Amino acid sequence: MDSTGDGGESEDAALLDALFSQAPVGLYLLDQDLRLVRRNAAAHNAAHGAATRPDPGTGGRWVGDLGPGFDDAELETLARQALQDGDWIREHLVRGRTPDEPRRDIVGAVSFFPIESDTGRRYLVAAIQDVTERQAALDRLDILHTAHRQLGASLDAIGSAEELADVAVPRLADIATVDLLDEPLRGLPTRAGPADPAAPLRRAAYRAVHTPGELGPIPHGELSTYGAPTPYSQALDDGRARLVRGLGGDEDWLSADPARGRRLTGLGVHSMIVAPLMAHDTVLGLLALYRNRRPAPFEQADLDLAVELASRGALSIDKARSYARERTIATTLQRQLLPREPAELSAVETAQVYLPGVVGPGGDWYDIIPLSAARVGLAIGSITGTGIEAAALMGQLRTALRTLAVQDLAPDELLVRLDEAARVLTDEQRGSLPPGADGLPDGLASCLYLVYDPIARTCTAASAGHPAPVLVGPDGAPLPFEVEPGPPLGWGDCCYETTTTELDEGCVLALYTEGLMSGRARSADEDGTPGGEPGTRRAVLERVLARPGEEQLHDLCDRVVYALLPERQREDAVLLLARTRALPDERVAVWTLPGDPAVVRTARRLAEHQLAAWELGELEFATDLIVSELVTNAIRYGEPPIRLRLIHDRGLICEVSDSAASTPHMRRAKSTDEGGRGLFIIGHLAQRWGTRIGRRGKTIWAQQELTSTGGSPQEVDLGDSFEP
Missing domain, CATH: 3.30.565.10 (Histidine kinase-like ATPase, C-terminal domain)
Known part of the structure; x- marks a missing residue:
């Protein structure tokens, strides 16, 4: 039995020796005081040690010596946690730099698990594996995943450029700049193929790890040109990315753009990537990445990643540019279809403001129509939807309303006829939808129509799903003017109720669209009136309109905008103010x-x-x-x-x-x-x-x-x- 036991102990020792000599990862055995008891050949090679068995100096080494180049305090904290809690710590990532190559970043996966001998003495086994290449690949994939999530969130070309710079810094580069060609940025048509190296580019984004919030050497939004030949001009000329390693300041191409060269050397840039922003074979600008803080230069894998980021960023910028172009066209169409400044009227003095929304024009409109007997018709409405289609529908509906209004129809009868026209337009829109597409909403538009008679001094109104007007008297006190809203236009077979009220000379009528009430009104601290709910915003509107009769209506329009829309609103907003006049007897x-x-x-x-x-x-x-x-x-x-x-x-x-x-x-x-x-x-x-x-x-x-x-x-x- 003794011999059997001795043989078993010899076999266990042989297996332990084989494990420590043949394991491909670094293995360390630590005692309960975290002194190094033993390490294997892989650990010896990694640490440039002397032997696989304990030598006279081994027993005095601490756990911090397990991974040269890593943070000793972090390793010791992990080891004591595993030894005290008895839990396994599996593949905890630690980062550092090798002593022999201080410019090279390394990543290690560290594992700790406690063991106990037959005598009850506790030990700790540590395993360290170099996963630098694997982690670098995972980091690049994670950067691409972040780019996929973040790029395209903005419908603004400048915002998309800033998103691209945010993805690149600090995970890939220490400094990132995005410069966009000026013509596409201003909505002009793009030309396929490479760009003219001498074309002006506008600074759209600048990010740096050491100067957060700094605008960079070139101010944000300013135009500049790159010298030629340089990596920048070459990338614009042929659409290929460039990798520059070991930038020392004496390169020949720096003399072609001395001002930019001085900035690069002054910042200590030692490695850079210049990638063209190409979408659909069209160059939109340049993405430039620089390293000056981290010592490791860019590698080929980083260049491939930068090209992929530039491609995704370019698609996002192109989408934003296309959206901006379409929005510009739709806004121009919308403004052209709105009425011009009306002639001087005896019935009312008017002022109006139209504010296109951030997401594009939504078909909000108004009209001022001179009628017989010195009367005037006031109309305001909103089309369902946004973009060019909504603007075109708005023009059709406004033309129909004006045609009906000049026939001197009463407001309720006019809305009945306009509802029939809107139903025809709705049917046409439904017929143009592709198979399987979502249908149009039940209502095509809302509309509020009023007729004011300066002789009888009465105002008659009817509403098709539109908010009632705000009315204040000549003294600025709010007056009731309840208009029962009927169904929106386009439902068909609708009836509408009219409301008639007598108005003194100098009353102010405020007609508005929902976009004016959808913004964030100023808080109580800002204007003394709490903002928030639509009813409260209506109270803000009444308060702003409570001005002396001498106040110019255009100034009142501005005051309303300042109070109700302290920031850009998402939807269209229209405000039409009318101050009543009376024709003398x-x-x-x-x-x-x-x-x-x-x-x-x-x-x-x-x-x-x-x-x-x-x-x-x-x-x-x-x-x-x-x-x-x-x-x-x-x-x-x-x-x-x-x-x-x-x-x-x-x-x-x-x-x-x-x-x-x-x-x-x-x-x-x-x-x-x-x-x-x-x-x-x-x-x-x-x-x-x-x-x-x-x-x-x-x-x-x-x-x-x-x-x-x-x-x-x-x-x-x-x-x-x-x-x-």
């Missing part, structure tokens, strides 16, 4: 006439006297003809009571109302017809004319310009159909 003359043909002469005399009082005698001849025709038609085809009204506005408006619902239509009378020339005559004498249908009857109106000179029978061209 002395500018309006009204007569009620009996249904007798003999009253036509009386109507002409009344009009002549009123024109004389207004000092508009030059319009007497044309006005006599218009009054005669309108009153005669009302007596012949209408129903009493008949009312004649003259309005001295920016033009002279003549209106004749009766209680019949039938509407006249202009036609070209034949030479054999005895009648049918009345409206034709009016159309030649008046600048504008039309029919307005009311709740009780109709009104035929005609408007003359005050600047026109009075005509005589010989000066009025009535066409071939007129026979005296």
Whole structure:
């Protein structure tokens, strides 16, 4: 048994010797005081030790000597943790540099596990493996994974360039710069192939590990050109990346760009990579990576990684550039489709502001439409969606609304007709969708339409899914104006409710889109009014509008924007302000006439006297003809009571109302017809004319310009159909 036991102990010792002599990784045996008891051949070669068995000096070494070049304190902490807790520590990564090559970074995977001898004495086995190459490959893959996650998050070319620089620094380079060609950055078309080496580039991003937040030698956003021939110009010229190792400051190409060369040598750059940003065979700019802090130079694997990063960054920048170009086109289209500055109106003073959103124009719009009888129509709305399609739909819908508005339709009836037009547009949009695509929302657009009458001083409004206007009185106090919102336009078969309110002169109406209320309003500390909920933002709007009547509306628009949108909003925002005016009573003359043909002469005399009082005698001849025709038609085809009204506005408006619902239509009378020339005559004498249908009857109106000179029978061209 003794011999058997002795043989077993000899076999165990032989196995232990074989393990320590043949294991491919460095093995160390430490006692409970962390003194080195034994190490194998691999550990000996790594540490340049002397023997695989303990020599006289081995027993005094500490655990810190296990991995030359690694942090001794970190290794000792891990070892004591494993020895005290009895837990295994598997492949903990430690980084350092070899004593023989201080410029070379190394990575080791360290494992500790405790063991106990038959006598109860505790030991610690340590295993160290050089995983520098493996970890470098994993680090590069992780950088690519980070680039995949982060690049493309911004829809701005500059933001995409900054994302690219953030990915590269500090994990790959100590300094990174991104320079973009100026023409594509400004939205101009790109040209396939390499770029002109002398083309100006704009500094889009600069990152450095030792100067966080520094703008770099070239200020952010400034233009610069690279000297030629240099690695930069060569990369632009042929679209291939360059790796420069061992930069000493005496290279020939540095003299071609001495200012940049001095900056490189002054920063201590010893290694650099220049990679073109290419997307779809088009060079968009350059990515330059530098090392000046870490001693290890760039290697071929780093160049391959930089090329891949540049490729992904270029795609992200190109997508942002394409989006910016499309957004610019859509915004330009949107602005062109919005109304121009309106002419001076007697009914209201207006001011407006349109702010495109960060994600692109969303089809928000407004309109100011002069109507008959010195009235004005105010409209505001928002199209579902963004981009060029939304802007085009906005133009179609706004044209339809203006066409309906000039027919003097009531707000509720106008929205019913506009809803029918929107439903047609919605069906067309659904028909153009590819198979399997998501359908359009139920509502194509929202719209709020108001008509203000400066004579009656009333405002009538109807809403198709749009917020009610904000109304403040001449003294700045908020006034109620509840408009019941109906369904959005495009649902079809909808009815809308109207709300009418009387307004004093000097009231301010604020029409807005949801984008104005979707931003972050200023906090209570900033303006004294807490921001947050839409209702609270509406209160902010009321507070800003509570200004004296002398305040310019354009200034009020700016104040509203400052208060409600302290930062760029995501969606479109439109604000339309209108301050009401009242037409003085002395500018309006009204007569009620009996249904007798003999009253036509009386109507002409009344009009002549009123024109004389207004000092508009030059319009007497044309006005006599218009009054005669309108009153005669009302007596012949209408129903009493008949009312004649003259309005001295920016033009002279003549209106004749009766209680019949039938509407006249202009036609070209034949030479054999005895009648049918009345409206034709009016159309030649008046600048504008039309029919307005009311709740009780109709009104035929005609408007003359005050600047026109009075005509005589010989000066009025009535066409071939007129026979005296």
